[in-house]
Amino acid sequence: MAEQKATNVTWHEHNVTSEERQKLNGHKGAVLWFTGLSGCGKSTIANAVDRLLHDRGIHTFVLDGDNVRMGLNKNLGFSPEDRTENIRRIGEVAKLFCQGGTIVLTAFISPYREDRDQVREILDDGEFHEVYVNASLETCEERDPKGLYKKARAGEIKGFTGIDAPYEAPEKGELELDSDSKGIEELANEVIAHLEATGRLSV
Numbered sequence: 001m002a003e004q005k006a007t008n009v010t011w012h013e014h015n016v017t018s019e020e021r022q023k024l025n026g027h028k029g030a031v032l033w034f035t036g037l038s039g040c041g042k043s044t045i046a047n048a049v050d051r052l053l054h055d056r057g058i059h060t061f062v063l064d065g066d067n068v069r070m071g072l073n074k075n076l077g078f079s080p081e082d083r084t085e086n087i088r089r090i091g092e093v094a095k096l097f098c099q100g101g102t103i104v105l106t107a108f109i110s111p112y113r114e115d116r117d118q119v120r121e122i123l124d125d126g127e128f129h130e131v132y133v134n135a136s137l138e139t140c141e142e143r144d145p146k147g148l149y150k151k152a153r154a155g156e157i158k159g160f161t162g163i164d165a166p167y168e169a170p171e172k173g174e175l176e177l178d179s180d181s182k183g184i185e186e187l188a189n190e191v192i193a194h195l196e197a198t199g200r201l202s203v
């Protein structure tokens, strides 16, 4: 948990309530937290779901690993402490989007269970949906779209998730996607079905 440094700060209540935002949008806010190894399909699936929802008139936004690391989190690397801070900041940003009524899709490895649980903690009941994109290390290494596994195996990248840094799979996630054997379209539709079943796509 990051400590509160600033003193003399006061929380301001919003004038427009989240119920009013939901009514305007026609749906609730949510955080779809995709987690899994590099190359498991987080980004591709999140963007496919984003497209399907957007085309149905749902307000969405994707927060993506590499993009956030080039801006907001450009001062963070891949040490355990930096990964924790990366996820903490992204969790807070996702919370703001969610409060604004958006369905946020995040695509970060987020390897530590405790860090993901912390994000769950700061959100209201029903808002956080941990989506485990389950692809074996073998599958991810085979895909290796950025050639990073090859570099990690060659010792050119140290502390690479799944090779010489840990990945802690979800134990109580809301949804698990089999990215070893199913295609993007099928998996994206499973996510939509989950959102429908949990009532997030209506008021």
Ligand SMILES: Nc1ncnc2c1ncn2[C@@H]1O[C@H](COP(=O)(O)OS(=O)(=O)O)[C@@H](OP(=O)(O)O)[C@H]1O
Residues within 6 Å of the ligand: 037, 038, 039, 043, 065, 066, 069, 078, 082, 083, 084, 086, 087, 107, 108, 109, 110, 111, 146, 148, 157, 158, 159, 160, 161, 165
């Ligand atoms: N050491 C190491 N370990 C894992 N990944 C690495 C590393 N170095 C660079 N990359 C690239 O950074 C992407 C992961 O960033 P994340 O912000 O999702 O990581 S984390 O959640 O903070 O662990 C990850 O992208 P994805 O493939 O999209 O997951 C990699 O491309």
Ligand SMILES: Nc1ncnc2c1ncn2[C@@H]1O[C@H](COP(=O)(O)OP(=O)(O)O)[C@@H](O)[C@H]1O
Residues within 6 Å of the ligand: 036, 037, 038, 039, 040, 041, 042, 043, 044, 045, 107, 143, 145, 178, 179, 180, 182, 183, 184, 187
């Ligand atoms: N279920 C899947 N079936 C086949 N190919 C996939 C699947 N999921 C992802 N891919 C492919 O694997 C590669 C890595 O996917 P990506 O979404 O970048 O993963 P991540 O964001 O988890 O690193 C991409 O080339 C993507 O098209």
